[in-house]
Amino acid sequence: MTVEVLDIESLDLEARGIAHREGKVVFVEGALPGERVEATVVRRKPSYEKARTTRVLRESPQRVTPRCPHFGVCGGCAMQHLDARAQVAVKQRVLEDAFGHIGKLKPATILPPMHGPTWGYRYRARLSVRLVPRKGGVLVGFRERHSSYVADMTECHVMPRHVSDMLVPLRRMVESLSTPNRIPQIEVAVGDRTTALVLRHMEPLTAKDIDILRTFAERWKVSWWLQPKGPDSIHLLDASQEGLLAYTLPDFGLRMQYRPTDFTQVNPHINRSLVARAISLLEVAPHHRVADLFCGLGNFTLPLATRARQVVGIEGSSTLTTRAREAATSHGLQEKTDFATLNLFEVDVAWLRDLGHFDRMLIDPPREGAEAVARALSALSDDERPGRIVYVSCNPATLARDAAIMRHKGGYVLEAAGVVNMFPHTGHVESIAVFGPGRALPPEAEADAAPEAVDGVAEDTGAEGGAEAPTA
Numbered sequence: 001m002t003v004e005v006l007d008i009e010s011l012d013l014e015a016r017g018i019a020h021r022e023g024k025v026v027f028v029e030g031a032l033p034g035e036r037v038e039a040t041v042v043r044r045k046p047s048y049e050k051a052r053t054t055r056v057l058r059e060s061p062q063r064v065t066p067r068c069p070h071f072g073v074c075g076g077c078a079m080q081h082l083d084a085r086a087q088v089a090v091k092q093r094v095l096e097d098a099f100g101h102i103g104k105l106k107p108a109t110i111l112p113p114m115h116g117p118t119w120g121y122r123y124r125a126r127l128s129v130r131l132v133p134r135k136g137g138v139l140v141g142f143r144e145r146h147s148s149y150v151a152d153m154t155e156c157h158v159m160p161r162h163v164s165d166m167l168v169p170l171r172r173m174v175e176s177l178s179t180p181n182r183i184p185q186i187e188v189a190v191g192d193r194t195t196a197l198v199l200r201h202m203e204p205l206t207a208k209d210i211d212i213l214r215t216f217a218e219r220w221k222v223s224w225w226l227q228p229k230g231p232d233s234i235h236l237l238d239a240s241q242e243g244l245l246a247y248t249l250p251d252f253g254l255r256m257q258y259r260p261t262d263f264t265q266v267n268p269h270i271n272r273s274l275v276a277r278a279i280s281l282l283e284v285a286p287h288h289r290v291a292d293l294f295c296g297l298g299n300f301t302l303p304l305a306t307r308a309r310q311v312v313g314i315e316g317s318s319t320l321t322t323r324a325r326e327a328a329t330s331h332g333l334q335e336k337t338d339f340a341t342l343n344l345f346e347v348d349v350a351w352l353r354d355l356g357h358f359d360r361m362l363i364d365p366p367r368e369g370a371e372a373v374a375r376a377l378s379a380l381s382d383d384e385r386p387g388r389i390v391y392v393s394c395n396p397a398t399l400a401r402d403a404a405i406m407r408h409k410g411g412y413v414l415e416a417a418g419v420v421n422m423f424p425h426t427g428h429v430e431s432i433a434v435f436g437p438g439r440a441l442p443p444e445a446e447a448d449a450a451p452e453a454v455d456g457v458a459e460d461t462g463a464e465g466g467a468e469a470p471t472a
Contacts, residue, residue: 002041003054008033011090013427015078017053026051030072032060032082062086067119067157074151076142077158077425084118084424091419091429098396099417103404111418111432114277116269118424122158123190123247124266129174131181138174140167140186158425160190166220173216179203189260191245196260198225198234213237231261251276252303256327262320263296270422274432275303278362278390281416281434284308288359291386293344293373298324298337300362300392305336312355313339347372349379361386369398371405378410378440385412385437393431394422403433411438 008017008031017031030053031037037058039051056063066072066080079087092113099105130139130150141153156164174180179201187198199213205226213224214237223244224237236242246257247268252275258264265271278300284290284307292301295313297320304311305328315321318341328337345368352373361377363370370391377385389412393399406412413436422430 003038004041004051005057006031006037006039006051008035008037010093011082013094013429015082015090015427016050021049024048028053030081031056032063034058034060035063068155070141070151070153070155073144074142074153074156075145075147076151076156078145078427079425087424088113088115088419088421091421094429095396095399095417095419095431098400099403099414102397102400103407105403105407105414107414107417107433109416111416113418114270114273114420114432116267116273116421116424119157120160121267121269121424122156123160123268124264125159125163125188127170127186127188129183129185131175138171138180140170140174159188162220163188163190163195166222169216169220173212176212177209178206187260189245189258189264191258192248192255193246194223194241194244195221196223196225196245198227198260200227202228204228210237225260227261234259234261247271249275249299249303252306254302254306254327254331256297256299256302257330258297258323262323265299265422267422270420270430271299274392274420274422274430275300278392278432279303279307281432282360282362282388282390284360289357290360290362291355291358293361293363293370294365295324295339296320296364298327298339300364301337301339302328302331302333304362305333308360309336311337312358313337314342314344315339316341316343316345344370345372347376349376352376352380353384357384358386361389362392363389364392365398367395367398369393369395369402371398371402374402374405375409377412378406380410380440382437382440385440387437389435391433391435392420393433394428396429396431399431399433403435406435407438409441411441412436413438 006019006026006028008019010018010033012018017028019026019028025048028039028051035056035058037053038055039053041049041051043050062083063081064083068080071077071080127140128143128150132139135152139150139152141151144151154168174183182202185200189196217224223241225234226237227234243257246255248255249272288308290304290308290311292311292313295301295315298313301311301313313324321339321341325339328334403414407414415434415436417433420430420432
């Protein structure tokens with residue numbers, strides 16, 4: 001393997017340093033912008049290379065000592081060696097670059113970044129479980145970086161302290177079960193009144209196994225859920241704990257119950273601030289009719305219903321829309337909300353028109369984005385358009401693509417955008433964007449409007465932070 005001296009210019013989304021040598025990009029693990037490092041090349045491709053830092057010759061002032069002893073091996077974090085404020089700056093740059101390179105546009109205003117706790121924030125996690133006799137028994141934790149192996153973790157600083165303290169006891173507990181080699185994972189969901197642990201077991205549990213789980217639950221004050229098959233098979237070990245798992249949105253007087261395998265935000269502190277900011281940016285008034293697309297459990301729908309005349313929540317999962325409807329009823333908001341189950345990746349303008357006029361719209365899609373929705377919105381006439389749209393994104397590339405569609409094909413105005421530090425110490429970039437209605441473009445303008453920016457981003461949208469991801 002070749003050792004080279006490289007000057008690091010920037011970071012990618014996996015917190016790898018980016019250098020250039022003879023016209024080729026080199027991704028350098030463990031290096032930060034402004035540093036000069038010695039690095040060993042571990043992979044060569046025609047358009048790029050990958051390398052690992054072996055020695056830092058000139059250190060960045062933003063380099064810090066990682067707090068976790070497992071950093072660098074565990075794949076849960078990528079940026080613990082970078083100052084937390086600098087991490088946010090990197091993510092802001094990624095967002096702005098995505099808008100510029102993919103969307104060929106720029107927000108009129110950059111919103112202040114949203115911050116929260118940088119440690120102990122991760123209230124959801126899927127932990128792998130493996131019986132590895134040569135490492136002393138059962139391992140419980142995240143997978144190693146760039147590997148399918150389970151990291152030998154004894155603590156985790158991004159999860160709450162009580163969950164971190166459970167990692168080693170969980171290992172010992174699984175070892176005591178009748179078939180420890182048939183337990184592939186444990187999911188964690190921390191709520192306001194309980195911490196739920198979902199045990200995926202591929203063999204039936206014995207009476208002794210159940211006793212072991214109950215003893216552990218009493219000692220660590222957790223609720224066990226059992227999953228013998230797929231996600232739909234999960235059930236509480238003790239039915240008396242039904243309804244304990246929930247998160248709160250105090251600003252709106254809401255307590256949202258959920259099941260541990262339902263999608264909820266990993267970071268409840270940021271989620272509360274994000275909901276409040278989104279509704280503030282929407283400028284919702286009591287007479288408004290609002291759409292919440294990709295509504296999930298109603299994380300935005302119910303808070304919106306406390307401010308608006310009517311909110312229509314639409315989601316692809318009937319399980320989630322059922323729970324959202326139940327939550328609306330339990331909070332006395334059933335008269336102000338309506339929920340529907342629909343595949344939002346296949347909608348068109350006719351469907352959108354059939355829903356009737358919306359004064360405001362909130363869009364919160366998964367990583368794939370909301371391309372069909374963006375195209376439908378772009379086909380509306382001026383008097384049909386929502387007066388304001390807020391788009392919450394977990395993927396800068398698909399947000400930029402959809403923003404380009406709305407701007408270049410629909411004439412919408414990208415009024416503001418900014419990052420949300422939902423996942424400190426990782427490369428995940430959450431963001432929020434605000435669109436004004438602008439004016440619908442004539443057909444000839446649509447035909448000429450930056451087709452490469454709108455339709456040419458498929459290669460940018462699938463990377464979790466690899467060579468093809470937007471860089472900072």
